[in-house]
Amino acid sequence: MNPVYINSAACISVQDTLNENFLENLKPEYSTLVLKAIEPVYKEFIPPAMIRRMSKTVKMSSVASHYALKEAGIENPDAIIVGTGIGCSQDSEKFLKNVLDNNEEFLTPTYFIQSTHNTVAGQIALGLQCHAYNFTYVNTSSSLEFSFLDAKLQIIDGDAENVLVGSTDEQTERTMELYKLNKTIKKEEDLPVDYLNSETHGVVWGEGASFFVLGKEKAVNCYAQLKDIQIVNVLELGETQDFIKEFLNKNNLANTNIDAVILGFSGDSKSDVYYNKVTELFTGSSLLYYKHLSGEFNTASGFSTFIACHILKNQEIPEVMMINDLKKGEIRNILLYNHLGGNDHSLVLLGKV
Known part of the structure; x- marks a missing residue:
């Protein structure tokens, strides 16, 4: 089977992963139930008028994909594949709140349109004016892995030479409340967390966006096979x-x-x-x-x-x-x-x- 290479990698996360020296400054977190991503200054990458209409996951993904494509030296990929677990849940919550607040009448469609899981891949394609294969996988914790598998097959079958692959998930206030209620997220009294020898149920919740360019050919700055x-x-x-x-x-x-x-x-x-x-x-x-x-x-x-x-x-x-x-x-x-x-x-x- 022909090799497939990871020619670039970019990540927005709880750590300062856009910084070149991030590996030296990784800081573990044991005493917070919900961790927020360190976000860049979006106006440096996205027009201010568009920022206001974008959910957090779309903004994070737009910037992370920008970094990944730039590092790989690719202007327009042959495919865009994104994996996500809960998609654009911020806009989903806003739409549902509007439904309740307005008694299901006089609803603006914007939040509904932007609440679909494939909004991220679509927005990236619109920004790049990319008309190539565009797909979104929603498979809980294996969403990125399904995206990688698809990209690998696209390259091996000769349908693409360079594929932008990403994963993204955001937090929303109401969803975090529900996760605490159903004990997905730990209780306050379970802090600080012992990750390796825990005796309690539940997790500390995070968020982030990671994007990679997979290629048929090995680039000069290739990361891995x-x-x-x-x-x-x-x-x-x-x-x-x-x-x-x-x-x-x-x-x-x-x-x-x-x-x-x-x-x-x-x-x-x-x-x-x-x-x-x-x-x-x-x-x-x-x-x-x-x-x-x-x-x-x-x-x-x-x-x-x-x-x-x-x-x-x-x-x-x-x-x-x-x-x-x-x-x-x-x-x-x-x-x-x-x-x-x-x-x-x-x-x-x-x-x-």
């Missing part, structure tokens, strides 16, 4: 290790060939047991975690993919991400494993170029 992706909706705890082993066998790799494993420990004692099962397989690898830096959200794996790209390129692992103290001399293969609340499990294999 996207080797393979595996997704499964339901996985029994006892099947976790076999799920990993089968994936590695398919790629002709042994456990010892994986130099670093990035796991999505979220501080939820009920679902983090899956990650504990995986650590048992990789006693000779660097074990890393990241949701103490990004928070949990539907497309948090975009943050881990962005970090993994920088680890492969710079051959350096941030100390704040280390679970164990093992570091190999050369990092050639990184395995990313993620799920959300024990559902929608995904594996992504990245290789050094």
Whole structure:
């Protein structure tokens, strides 16, 4: 199978990931239930008249995609593919509030039009005047992975040479209230969070947007090779290790060939047991975690993919991400494993170029 390369990576997150030296300044967060993204000055990228009509996820995605395309030296991609879990929920909430406040009468359609999940991909295409393949995946925590899989197939089949792939999710006040009520988000008394040895349910919620340009050809500043992706909706705890082993066998790799494993420990004692099962397989690898830096959200794996790209390129692992103290001399293969609340499990294999 022909290789597919990640030629650029950009991220807006809870960390200052637009800063070139962000790896040196990663700050974990243990005592806040809802983490807000560090946003850029949007008027530097988007006309002020348009900013007012854009939800947060559209604004974050517009800027992150701008950085990704600029770094890859691509003006117009051959396809735009975006993954999101809850889409433009700000505009959805505004529309529903209007319905209630106005007794279902005299409603302006703007919020409804902008509330659809594919608004992000559509707005990016409009800004670029790109008439190519445009698709949005809404598959909870594996939305980005489905987007990667689609882009990889587009490139391998010869339908595209450069594909803009992104993931994005925003927070909204009402949704966060509901997540606290249904115990998706932890209680105040459960703080500070022990992400690796938690005895309580629920997570710390975050947000962000991560965009990548996947290419047929390796660019000068290429980050990594996207080797393979595996997704499964339901996985029994006892099947976790076999799920990993089968994936590695398919790629002709042994456990010892994986130099670093990035796991999505979220501080939820009920679902983090899956990650504990995986650590048992990789006693000779660097074990890393990241949701103490990004928070949990539907497309948090975009943050881990962005970090993994920088680890492969710079051959350096941030100390704040280390679970164990093992570091190999050369990092050639990184395995990313993620799920959300024990559902929608995904594996992504990245290789050094």
